Amino acid sequence: MSADIDQDDGQTVVPLSDPQAETFWREFSRQLPQLQTLDGQGFVMEANELLHNYAPGLSIELEGVAKEAGSKLVISAHGNTAEFENAQVLVRNAPQLQNFTVQAYRSRTLGADFGMRMEDFELTSSDVLVGYYDAGGITGLELAFAKPIPSDMMGHAQHMSFIMLDHVLGEWDFSVRVGPVEFVEEITNGLNGPVKLSEFPAVFDAFVRQTLGRTYEYPQEQDSRWLSLEVRARDTDEDAPPDILSFHDSANAVATRADLSYFLEWRLSFDSQEQLDQVRDVQDALDTELAHHQRGILVFTRVENMSSRVAAFYVDDPAHAQQLAQQLAAKHAKGIKAELNLSFDPAWNEYLSLYGAIHRRGEDA
Known part of the structure; x- marks a missing residue:
């Protein structure tokens, strides 16, 4: 059961801190016995x-x-x-709750064949056709309609199609793993498909795994493939x-995995070969520490202007990764200038922009 919420995507997002999330859950737990006396909508x-006081x-x-046991809070x-x-901050700080598990993001709707009605206009997921393609490491979509749509209902039909996509693929897949979406009169020749939206989830999963190469299994060191390139602005x-x-x-293989959503960029300066070796060793040590429990993965390094080396990671817990980096730098890289930047990048834009460019270059070669 869900609430209808008016969402302004253009509003400034106020970050939710761990202490704020903990405060919410304490108050929620205090009120839970009373909440459980209400019907689902109540x-x-x-x-x-209560939640909108902390995270509107x-x-x-x-x-x-x-x-009842087995219920879920999404x-x-x-x-x-x-x-x-x-x-993710809210879920990470969720306590153990009797009868409930807590998860981030809406799951897929079970049974992808369903319909919607809006202002006396009805559209089913079988009325929407999908063409799909590799858009630089993410899935690009073309959508067309399998039945005539009145011109005054076209805007409604397109809006309903987006809602259906969200339900069919789930909130994470649609928002993070789907890139450009375009409405067309007919699906372009040469694209994969067309397939009915009602049948698309299994097709999407197979495309992501087989064509985009997303097994979501952490690559083993002996099987890892690294590419070395010269880059000039x-x-x-x-x-x-x-x-x-x-x-x-x-x-x-693990790009866009929900538990590796934070991009960490660690730049260390050097002015000699000896310092470069030291920088490389300390950055590799962070890679080893994170990889040990699959809490992060090194995605690229870059030596810039023969004066600094950048190591880029995706990690699960930014505070843990930052603390590790600072400890390693203090122990093994004393006197070397270090700069560490963290950002939330669930779509792996920093990685996939390079991945797409490198593989396009390979195809054009």
């Missing part, structure tokens, strides 16, 4: 009234019956990826040395 409305862009949805950001980090002096990029091509 439970959702009261729970969201998120909502709680109830799957199951609040008084923290939804309504597909607004700017709020996804807050959803367009406005760089021709006599200046190129940057050296080492790209972890095998990391594509």
Whole structure:
């Protein structure tokens, strides 16, 4: 059961801190016995009234019956990826609750063949046709209609199609793993498909796994594939040395995994070969520590201007990864200037922009 929430995607997202999330859950737990006396709709409305004091862009949805074991609390950001980090913070701080599990993001609707009605206009998921393609490491879509749509209903039909996509694929897959979506009169020749939207989930999963290479299994060291490239910016002096990029091509297997949503960029400066070796060793040590329990993965390194080396990771817990980096730098890289930047990047834009460019280059070669 869900609440109808008006969402303004253009609003500024206020980050939710761990202490704020903990405070919410303490108050929620205190009110839970009273909430469980309400019917499903009442439970959702009261729970969201409380939640919106802390995270107005998120909502709680109830799957199951609040008084019965096996029920689920779903923290939804309504597909607004700017709020996804807050959803993860809220779930990460959730306590053990009797009768409930807590998860981030709406799951797929069981049974993808369903219909919607809006202003006396009805559309089913079988009325929407999908063409799909590799859009640089993510899935691009073309949507067309299998039946005539009145011109005054076209906007409604397109809006309904987006809602159906969200239900059919689930909030994470649609928001993070789908890229460009375009409505067309007919699916372009040469694209995969067309397939009915009602039949698309299994097709989508197979395409992501087989064509995009997303097994979501952490690559083993002995099987990892690295590419080495020289990179030169367009406005760089021709006599200046190129940057050296080492790209972890095998990391594509886990790209967009929900538990590896934070991009960490760790830049250390050097002014001699001895310091470069020291920088490389300390960054590799962070890679080893994170990989040991699959809490992060090194996705590329880049030597810039023969004066600094950047190591880029995707990690599960930014505070844990930052603390590890600082400890390693203090122990093994004293006196070396270090700069560490963290950002929330669930779609792996930093990695996939390079992945797409490198593989397009390979295809054009």
